[in-house]
Amino acid sequence: MLYKEFTVLLNPQSRKIIFGICLNAIGGGMTLSLLLVYLHDMRGFTNTFGGLLLAYGSLVSIIASSPMGALVDRIGPKKVMIGGLLLNSAAAFSLSQVQTHFQAVIVITGLNIAGQAIWPSQSVILTRVTPERDRPKIFGFNFMLLNLGLGVGGLLSSLIIQRGDLLSFQIMYWVDACTFLLYLLIVLTLRGEHVNKYIPKEHEPKTGSYKDLFEIKPLMFLGIAGIILFTFGYGTIQAGIPVFATQFLGLSPKWLGIIFGVNTLSIVIFQPLVMRVIDKYSKYAALIAVGLVWALSWVFVGIAPYLPLFASGIALSLSQFIFAVGEMIQAPTIPTLANELAPEHIRGRANAWMSLQWSVSGVLGPAITGLMLGADLATAWIITMFIGCFLSIPLFLAMKRAAAVAL
Template sequence: MCNVGGVGQNAGVIGIGSFWGALPTEGRWLLSTVAIQTLGRGLTLPFTIIYLYEVRGFDLGLSGALMSLIAVTGLIVTGPGGTLIDKYGARTVLLAGLTAMIAGCTLLAFATHPAVAAVALVLIGVNFGVSWPGFNALIASVVHGDLRQQYFGVNFALVNLGIGIGGILGGFYVDVDSPETFTAIFLVDAATSLIPMALLLGPLRHVRTQAGPSDDAPSTAGYREILRQPAVLWLTLLTFLAMFIGYGQMEAGFPAYARQVAEVSTRVIGLSFAVNTAVIVLLQFLVLKRITGRRRTRVMVVMALVWALSWMILGAAGLLPDSLAAAIGVLSFMGVFAFGETLLQPTVPAVYNDLASDHNRGRYNAINAAAFQGGAITGPIAAGLLLDVGLGAWYIAIMVVGCLGIGALALILERRIPATANGVPEPVDAGQAPPPS
């Protein structure tokens, strides 16, 4: 493994200048290109279903089914992808995934038949399935200590910045009456995938994520054995619930409630996503300063309470439909929810990678990705079932209770992970299980 994290990556690194100065060269390469890489995804993400339905003329039900292929394929591929990362390294697997992404976006740009679109979206899903565990394993091999948590947080802010800018640019550029505008944004999405590919073939070509043949204590543990560890099991349940309550509602439950119950305009809903991006970009580094050196499980508890507050604000907006107060409530919901995201995103990936070793880092990150994708797939289903029969109040109540459940899981997790994995430099108690190897 290329141990470039080095000494000095500690809790004292909290300023922007000191953070950047503490990063190894490989970490700087990765971070400096994140926003550009994700700009292409932002160009296409909000408009893919519009492209399939309004430009290519596929019926709405078929278009929705085609869109689901990305998440379903990603979930299927994540497990094998994690194993391949541990065996062959993240670099090799990521290059394969990026190749699939480039091919998928290019094919989708010219897809005039549902079968062609299906193949394209499956290829995109393959990349989604391996990119999360692959890039997280790559980051963890380059950045160590408390700097790793800060890195995950800054990376999350830059991802949102790239996607947000891409979405704004795409909204001004695409025109359903001009199919070539959609062809252009998918080709740009394909082109932006060449950036991480160039990094992996150039400056990052020597970074290893897999354990070398001479490393001690090789691990053959599979997913079942990893998930039998209480810390991993509780963390995975927490991740799934957080995704079910959080991101699983962003593309379905939240917009549906805002339209059907709060009765706000589509313009307000679109503006709310801009508020989300702005809050994340503006607050993420300030939040990192406050949470560095604190127990990550306690940060998760605060996040759960913040999210519970956000859902109550949205519920209040539903009590005053088609009003200025409802619009303010919807916008406030997204702002408060985004604050919770800045607490969640630096902590959960850091815990997974601090529990993992070089022998199984790919599988740990694949479990994280699978829990995320599982919540993102099942969340919209539950929201649709509740809101379709007019149970808006029950929907909000379930979201709030789910948030409290996240907090409870975080407190259970706190008793089952080593202090170092929880973000505090305390020695492991004699009776506490050591971190898995």
């Protein structure tokens, strides 16, 4: 069985963390794609306000990442996660009650601060409780289960949500809030030195700072390259494909479920196979492959307008299958490399630095997409995204050279 090679690597601690992430992803999958719909249809906010709110949330994440990373190093990842999960649960519940613009801003602030508390913390714990040789497979397995949770959550939301029914949306957010509390109960059972503040060995520095982090050149290259790669990947896919498919190609919104469903299902099915393949190559070769594969996915987006309507939907679905292949290469590679390069006493800061890939690309990707598609430059947008996927490759090569010098 393909998944057995993952499950045998799990220990009691990593099993709890991965299960908690999957459980939490179910709540995220229910609400992730419906926030703008909820704010517009149920609360009467404009789509412009909703878009600005999402951009604001990404900016909050960027600002919060540094202090949260330092806090993980200072008091330990478990304590930071506990606070983050409590805040996230309260914010998810509060989202079901928002009635004013100000309330929405406060809730989104809480959600994004909480996210920056949770993600670096769980990455630190998962790294610490997993032997170095097993980390790529564990991060890959974690990514697969994360997508499984998102897929299940999306299916549940489609069963719960009723058009024009406020209560159905509120139930969705209440369930989301409960998943954070369930994850909290799991985190409370974690024991051992791996989940608490790291105690330096005699030969190790007693304290750390972001200055120490910035001096690790390979890690800096990895973070900046990741931001660029994600901007022309995740940042634009989520923002641009729905608009491109429905407004420029004329596809029914129902196609979006198929297009993104192909992506999620591919990851759940093929992650073990992809892990076996990339295990034969260096992590640096894998990183370069991500850019090449994601560029190929944009080729299929580019040919979609020249096909009949049904075939264009198939082309977009294929693009998301190819994009998923790149995701399955990236997911175990970037976090593994980041934690290999990060000293233990600043591991929280290192994972906070890497989390900027998501928050910065969450601002830049939609901004580029919105400007270009808003100006009716769909073809130029696709070409820009295609070229953009190659921009990270020189930085990955520079990272490889810097890592060789460091050794």
